[in-house]
Every structure is written in C-alpha cells, then in structure tokens.
Amino acid sequence: xxxxxxxxxxxxxxxxxxxxxxxxxxxxxxxxxxxxxxxxxxxxxxxxxxxxxxxxxxxxxxxxxxxxxxxxxxxxxxxxxxxxxxxxxxxxxxxxxxxxxxxxxxxxxxxxxxxxxxxxxxxxxxxxxxxxxxxxxxxxxxxxxxxxxxxxxxxxxxxxxx
Numbered sequence: 001x002x003x004x005x006x007x008x009x010x011x012x013x014x015x016x017x018x019x020x021x022x023x024x025x026x027x028x029x030x031x032x033x034x035x036x037x038x039x040x041x042x043x044x045x046x047x048x049x050x051x052x053x054x055x056x057x058x059x060x061x062x063x064x065x066x067x068x069x070x071x072x073x074x075x076x077x078x079x080x081x082x083x084x085x086x087x088x089x090x091x092x093x094x095x096x097x098x099x100x101x102x103x104x105x106x107x108x109x110x111x112x113x114x115x116x117x118x119x120x121x122x123x124x125x126x127x128x129x130x131x132x133x134x135x136x137x138x139x140x141x142x143x144x145x146x147x148x149x150x151x152x153x154x155x156x157x158x159x160x161x162x
Contacts, residue, residue: 002042007061010053011068015060019070023061026074027102027140030055037061037069045069057139073139080136081114081126089114092131096122102142115140 011017022040029037033052036044045061047053055061057073081096083089089112096103096114101122104115115136116122123133 002044004036005043005045005067005069006064007037007045007047007049007069008064009062010049010055011060011062013056013058015068017060017062017068019060020063020067022070022072024072024074025055026076027142030071030073031144039069054144057141073141075137076140077118078115078136078138078140079118079123079126080134081116082132082134083112083114084130086112088130092126092129095125095129099125102140104140104142115142 021043023037023045024040025037031052031054032047032049034046034048036046038044045063047061055071057071059071060068061071062068081092083092092114093103093105096116099122101116101119106113106115115138117140118135126133
C-alpha cells in the first residue's frame with residue numbers, strides 16, 4: 001500500500017543528507033508550489049510551499065518525519081545547439097528567446113551550447129541560421145524566465161536576486 005507523505009522544506013543540491021527515496025522528474029514537473037510528487041518506490045510526497053520552488057537536480061525534500069527524498073532530473077529528448085563563435089551563440093539565443101522557447105545555456109571547458117526541447121520547426125530555423133544541431137537525451141534545466149517569481153513579493157525581475 002502506498003502512502004502520501006508531507007514535505008516540510010526544500011534542501012538545495014549539496015545538502016549532504018542521506019536520502020530515503022527518489023523522485024525522478026522532468027523539467028516542467030520540477031517547478032512546484034502545491035502538488036503530489038510520485039516517488040520511485042510507489043509512495044508520493046505532498047509539497048505545499050508558500051511560494052513556487054524550482055527543484056534542482058540532486059536537491060532534496062525534507063519530510064515531516066525527517067527523512068529526505070532526493071530529486072533527480074529525468075532525461076528528456078533535446079537538441080544540442082552549437083554555434084560558430086560566442087557572437088553567433090548570442091544571436092541564436094536571441095532567436096530562441098524571441099520564440100519563447102525554454103533553453104539551457106552552458107559553457108564547459110570552453111565549449112558553449114544551448115539545449116532546447118526537440119521541435120523540428122526550431123531545429124530548421126537554427127540550422128538555417130548556421131547552427132549545428134544534434135539530438136541529445138539528458139536532463140534538462142532551462143533558465144527560469146524573468147517572471148518566474150511571484151509578482152507580489154519584494155523581488156522584481158529586474159532587481160538583483162539573492
């Protein structure tokens with residue numbers, strides 16, 4: 001018989017705690033305020049936070065009994081977009097953003113790339129703009145938009161976020 005447990009807090013990656021179970025979630029299921037989250041072993045966790053939270057890969061939910069549930073970003077079907085140079089990358093980012101598509105922008109060991117959800121129309125546009133586009137299957141952590149926070153809080157999209 002599965003149980004519904006209750007989360008009382010969110011712990012960011014690097015929390016250092018030992019986890020009891022896992023929740024494997026795609027990017028659009030990791031932005032939560034109030035929702036039941038299924039766990040790998042059949043139980044579920046009710047999240048009811050005062051403000052929306054983006055659950056990061058390898059973060060954790062602390063349950064009311066002290067146990068921890070680790071959040072794992074599930075693999076998604078993506079396009080890996082590469083540019084000729086940094087200026088070209090910025091231009092590609094502008095075109096992706098202009099279409100309100102979610103994007104993960106990375107730089108590792110001098111290699112820059114953009115990850116987007118697979119969409120043949122966006123792929124064709126990016127190839128037409130000179131990008132190299134290949135299929136990828138990996139966790140996706142797109143940037144939160146400028147308005148991902150609550151408009152009723154002290155934070156504003158254009159102010160420095162702590």
